[in-house]
Amino acid sequence: MELSDIDLVTLAKAARDSAAFDTLVRRHQAPLRAFLIRLTGEPALADDLAQEAFLKAYRALDAFRGGSSFRSWLFAIAMREAQMARRHEAARARAQDGAGGGGDAAAPAEFSIDLQRALAALTQEERMAALLCDAAGFSHAEAASAMAAPLGTVKTLVARAREKLRAAMTEERTTMTAYA
Amino acid sequence: MTIETLLSKDFAALTRRFEGDAFVARTLERIRRTERSRLFAVGAAGAAGGAVAASQFGALASALQGALPSMASLAVLDSAVSVDFGAAPLLATTLLFALVGGATALVAPGSR
Numbered sequence: 001m002e003l004s005d006i007d008l009v010t011l012a013k014a015a016r017d018s019a020a021f022d023t024l025v026r027r028h029q030a031p032l033r034a035f036l037i038r039l040t041g042e043p044a045l046a047d048d049l050a051q052e053a054f055l056k057a058y059r060a061l062d063a064f065r066g067g068s069s070f071r072s073w074l075f076a077i078a079m080r081e082a083q084m085a086r087r088h089e090a091a092r093a094r095a096q097d098g099a100g101g102g103g104d105a106a107a108p109a110e111f112s113i114d115l116q117r118a119l120a121a122l123t124q125e126e127r128m129a130a131l132l133c134d135a136a137g138f139s140h141a142e143a144a145s146a147m148a149a150p151l152g153t154v155k156t157l158v159a160r161a162r163e164k165l166r167a168a169m170t171e172e173r174t175t176m177t178a179y180a
Numbered sequence: 181m182t183i184e185t186l187l188s189k190d191f192a193a194l195t196r197r198f199e200g201d202a203f204v205a206r207t208l209e210r211i212r213r214t215e216r217s218r219l220f221a222v223g224a225a226g227a228a229g230g231a232v233a234a235s236q237f238g239a240l241a242s243a244l245q246g247a248l249p250s251m252a253s254l255a256v257l258d259s260a261v262s263v264d265f266g267a268a269p270l271l272a273t274t275l276l277f278a279l280v281g282g283a284t285a286l287v288a289p290g291s292r
Contacts, residue, residue, distance in 0.1 A: 029204055033194075
């Protein structure tokens, strides 16, 4: 029988069982990395952030009280890491005064360029909410817990993000048709 | 196709691509490396603390002996029984160290 996340966390905390935490890493690494890639648009950065999030989760496991699901707690750590990386990147870019760098981040070949552009046009919060709820399959409540935001705010962010994405995709297709 | 479907299909494809690559091994190795470093640091600090405490054991025992001269020997029940407190300072020092060690273990971070 497969153990639940909470069982594994309990084992990892109580018995100092590193195998239990290994299972948690195996279970959540792929969705977390996929989420971070779509959030940041940079696969290498996404992997670094995911690794950092797992490390911080391991160190802070005793602080996890089970008030939310393990994955929303883990994603919350990862999002904080992403926000910090974004701030550092912005500061670095300002220091370099925009010399070089910039440009579109590398996207995996199979990813729709339209969707990539449309996602990039959203605000960070809208992108987080849309990716958590529509891509990663979080409930609104889980996303609210991960984003440390009120439930109503998350619902609004998701609705607004969908609307913007729909509009951006339609516009993109219209432009493509006009050029064809 | 709705935006929700588009996003979830893309996410599922991306997730499948990440199953079984080297990320898990890399991450677990990094966690274990960090844990080993932490244990080494805690072990080194503990050993240093123990050595410093051990070097003070004799001095503390002498200080306690000097502070409790009247307890060297105690007559009980009209001298029917005589209790020798000669070892009391050593015992008190040991208990004091055990107390400090226990308190440190209580407040020290857990295994991570």
